[in-house]
Amino acid sequence: MSNEDRRSLCQRIRPWIIPIIQGIIVGVIVGAIVVIITALISIICKPPDFSISVNPVTGATNPGSVEQTMVNIGRIWYKRYKYSVTLCAETQNPAIKVTFIPEGGPTPPYNSTMKINIGSGVSEDYYIIEIEGIGGDGREHTCKYVLFVRSIPDNGEPPPAEEEEMFVGGRESDVYHYSNCRYVNMINAENIIWFTSVEDARSHGYRPCRVCRPP
Ligand SMILES: [Zn+2]
Numbered sequence: 001m002s003n004e005d006r007r008s009l010c011q012r013i014r015p016w017i018i019p020i021i022q023g024i025i026v027g028v029i030v031g032a033i034v035v036i037i038t039a040l041i042s043i044i045c046k047p048p049d050f051s052i053s054v055n056p057v058t059g060a061t062n063p064g065s066v067e068q069t070m071v072n073i074g075r076i077w078y079k080r081y082k083y084s085v086t087l088c089a090e091t092q093n094p095a096i097k098v099t100f101i102p103e104g105g106p107t108p109p110y111n112s113t114m115k116i117n118i119g120s121g122v123s124e125d126y127y128i129i130e131i132e133g134i135g136g137d138g139r140e141h142t143c144k145y146v147l148f149v150r151s152i153p154d155n156g157e158p159p160p161a162e163e164e165e166m167f168v169g170g171r172e173s174d175v176y177h178y179s180n181c182r183y184v185n186m187i188n189a190e191n192i193i194w195f196t197s198v199e200d201a202r203s204h205g206y207r208p209c210r211v212c213r214p215p
Helices: 003-045 198-203
Strands: 050-055 058-061 066-075 085-090 096-101 110-118 125-135 140-149 167-170 175-178 192-195
Touching (some): 050 125, 050 140, 058 110, 066 140, 085 110, 096 125, 110 140, 167 198, 192 198
Parallel strands (some): 058 140
Antiparallel strands (some): 050 066, 066 110, 085 125, 096 110, 125 140, 167 175
16 A cells, blocks of 8 residues: 555545544433433332331340330431331240330331340240331331340359350351341341351351451
8 A cells, every 4th residue: 555545545534533433422421311310210210218227236135124225217318208107026936025115107217115025934045036117108128136035143244255255147148247237137037147156157168247347
């Protein structure tokens, strides 16, 4: 190809380059606008909803006593959830009775005190209490509370150290947590695994959570 030819090729291509670049830029901008509008529509069209959480998520007490914790009913960011939310709880043992004050009624956000009455015959173990909020429009959300029942000596001595430090993992992951980690609340009750020590967790192939940082 001679220099003449090369120059004439350049001259033929040049008028096309700018329109092509402009076309690409316009295409990218239009695409981005479509994506943003679609995302906004999907957020706006989502019906209002509520959330439910409990804090603290674990507690320890002895048989025949009362334990309490706070349940929070929230609304999901900017939307006003217009229905009242009623609370109920399912315990794994009929001798563990749960009451809420209030039991529900107000529209979110509100707090309710959850009182857990532990019968004197309840055996030492841990119990998962599933707290359910039912909205006036039929929406349901749940969260979990883990209750340790154990005999704490009357002389006020703390319980034995090996019972104090229990670690929690989920069947669907390989991470273990302190029992009060916020991620424990996200593990399905049926998937919870308890480890009596860090060695126990590690020997099962579990690694420490990066949020609650157990040893
Ligand atoms: Zn954790």
